[in-house]
Amino acid sequence: MFYIPDSELERLIAEDLPYLDLTTHLLGIDERLGQITYLSREDCLLCGSEEVRRIFAKLGVTVDASLPSGTRLKAGEVFFEASGTAGALHAGWKVCLNLFDHYSAVATRTRAMVDAAQAVAPGLPILTTRKSLPGSRALMTKAIVCGGAVPHRLGLSETVLVFDNHSAFVGGFAGLLERLPEMLAQSCEKKVFVEADAAQAEQLAKSGIDGIQFDKVAPDELRQLIPRLRVANPQLTLIAAGGINLQNVADYAATGVDGLATTALFTAKPLDMTARITPR
Secondary structure: OOOOOHHHHHHHHHHHOOOOOHHHHHHOOOOOEEEEEEEEOOOEEOOOHHHHHHHHHHOOOEEEEEOOOOOEEOOOOEEEEEEEEHHHHHHHHHHHHHHHHHHHHHHHHHHHHHHHHHHHOOOOOEEEOOOOOOOOHHHHHHHHHHOOOEEOOOOOOOOEEEOHHHHHHHOHHHHHHHHHHHHHHHOOOOOEEEEEOHHHHHHHHOOOOOEEEEEOOOHHHHHHHHHHHHHHOOOOEEEEEOOOOOOOHHHHHOOOOOEEEEOHHHHOOOOOEEEEEEEO
């Protein structure tokens, strides 16, 4: 189960329907009965059905048929049908279409990247960063989970991840190394990761931290570095990040890291989906 709060769905409805639908009102068709049918014009991985069901329920619409998130769709396949008044159907029409085509696109791209990575390194996780569009994190997170990825870090309270801009306040990398024993002692229930370049990684491997995140280190360099780090600390978790996308994910998967962190999934182009509303 993936929980999206009612407040999130009500915000989406209110964004498109602040007061009333002037078009259906002036045509006098608000109370006419009708049906809405959603279909995809391209192959994809569906995401958002559960939220669309809830949105239509809030508008008084009855869902007649619905395929669940995670279903692989063929082009032209109908995946959602509902019935109700014309006013209610039009009120949910574009809100739900936008939800379907944006988040199914993210799920579809995610599945493609997971498949490409795991074809090289079976079981290797694709991890997503916090660089989603502001205000969209809950639904974006559902979409990437639906596609087979894992949220890398959902918030600042979840894990300790030290960047250069953090260590600059404690005397740079040397100052960070001095502070690490105290941080590790205080974070016995949390993971401590440090973002580092190749030169810093071998020193960090001996420090007792839980993991290293490499930012924009090339696959060829990682392939040479990873074995040395495994010898220095076999328990160390190693994550590659920075610029990883569908075109180079297989190269990064072959380096021997434990996971690949990416932002590329969040910018998937919306799918070509459509909805038809007809009288009953």
